[in-house]
Amino acid sequence: MATTIAWVSDGERAKPRRRRGRRRGRRSAGPPEAATAADAAPTAQAPAPHEPIRAAPSPTPASVPTPIPSPNGHRNAAARRPVERLRTVHETSAGGLVIDGIDGPKDRQVAALIGRIDRRGRMLWSLPKGHIEMGETAEQTAIREVAEETGIEGSVLAALGSIDYWFVTEGRRVHKTVHHYLMRFLGGELSDEDVEVTEVAWVPLRDLPSRLAYADERKLAKVAGELIDKLHTDGPESLPPLPRTAPRRRPQTHSHTRRRSDDTAQPSRGAERTDRGETSRGAERSDRGEVRPGRRANGCGQGP
Numbered sequence: 001m002a003t004t005i006a007w008v009s010d011g012e013r014a015k016p017r018r019r020r021g022r023r024r025g026r027r028s029a030g031p032p033e034a035a036t037a038a039d040a041a042p043t044a045q046a047p048a049p050h051e052p053i054r055a056a057p058s059p060t061p062a063s064v065p066t067p068i069p070s071p072n073g074h075r076n077a078a079a080r081r082p083v084e085r086l087r088t089v090h091e092t093s094a095g096g097l098v099i100d101g102i103d104g105p106k107d108r109q110v111a112a113l114i115g116r117i118d119r120r121g122r123m124l125w126s127l128p129k130g131h132i133e134m135g136e137t138a139e140q141t142a143i144r145e146v147a148e149e150t151g152i153e154g155s156v157l158a159a160l161g162s163i164d165y166w167f168v169t170e171g172r173r174v175h176k177t178v179h180h181y182l183m184r185f186l187g188g189e190l191s192d193e194d195v196e197v198t199e200v201a202w203v204p205l206r207d208l209p210s211r212l213a214y215a216d217e218r219k220l221a222k223v224a225g226e227l228i229d230k231l232h233t234d235g236p237e238s239l240p241p242l243p244r245t246a247p248r249r250r251p252q253t254h255s256h257t258r259r260r261s262d263d264t265a266q267p268s269r270g271a272e273r274t275d276r277g278e279t280s281r282g283a284e285r286s287d288r289g290e291v292r293p294g295r296r297a298n299g300c301g302q303g304p
Contacts, residue, residue, distance in 0.1 A: 110205065113128075114150060126214060159179070159182075180217075180220050
């Protein structure tokens with residue numbers, strides 16, 4: 001029987017199955033070129049015993065990496081500057097709530113307020129107040145500031161209380177304390193000549209809670225109403241005595257000179273001062289020292 005031998009070309013021969021799985025073992029850290037260069041580099045020899053060991057040169061400034069900003073735009077902690085601590089300044093001011101018709105019925109009592117425009121363009125109403133200058137007591141400052149900011153005269157009857165708050169200005173952290181007093185209207189007319197005041201007005205006593213911009217001053221207005229009721233019921237002797245205050249011995253750090261509309265030196269708000277230093281602004285003083293109240297107005301005619 002004849003045997004037939006089939007001839008198979010190389011391309012038709014069966015090839016071994018190629019494994020498609022992941023190669024086991026650790027891959028090289030770099031490309032083959034790096035490995036080849038490492039193998040071709042000469043091996044460093046240890047220094048001879050008589051030769052000194054030299055330290056590696058320090059990196060140059062150009063080789064030091066610069067801080068890279070984070071994705072959110074902030075620099076890393078190494079590049080941050082130390083935070084500067086603000087200087088703390090303590091200020092003391094005084095002001096008053098001047099009431100006209102304080103001895104009459106409550107529905108006819110009015111209070112003098114000042115208005116200032118804030119950064120948002122809003123009119124904010126508050127009580128007149130200002131820094132205590134050197135040589136002044138808190139009561140004297142309240143009388144002076146009321147006259148400068150509103151143009152009217154008042155006398156102190158009782159203390160309403162003190163408020164304090166914090167704010168930052170001109171690189172300083174200011175802690176301010178303000179002493180407020182209940183005051184009786186003596187005379188004068190409202191005037192907004194002060195450059196720090198936008199508007200002044202007589203406001204009914206019952207409207208103070210809705211007109212005053214600050215919660216602390218609204219509480220003081222409530223205290224004033226209680227003191228006025230006590231004044232009507234039991235007389236002036238029922239009012240609490242004024243706390244003793246000593247004249248200020250040194251000028252305040254943050255105190256500033258009030259700017260005037262003109263450069264000429266003149267008494268504040270048209271006040272006329274006598275040789276004895278007394279001030280008469282709308283109030284007429286008799287030879288016996290008695291004060292006869294003048295008239296008040298709010299820009300819309302003479303008040304009641």
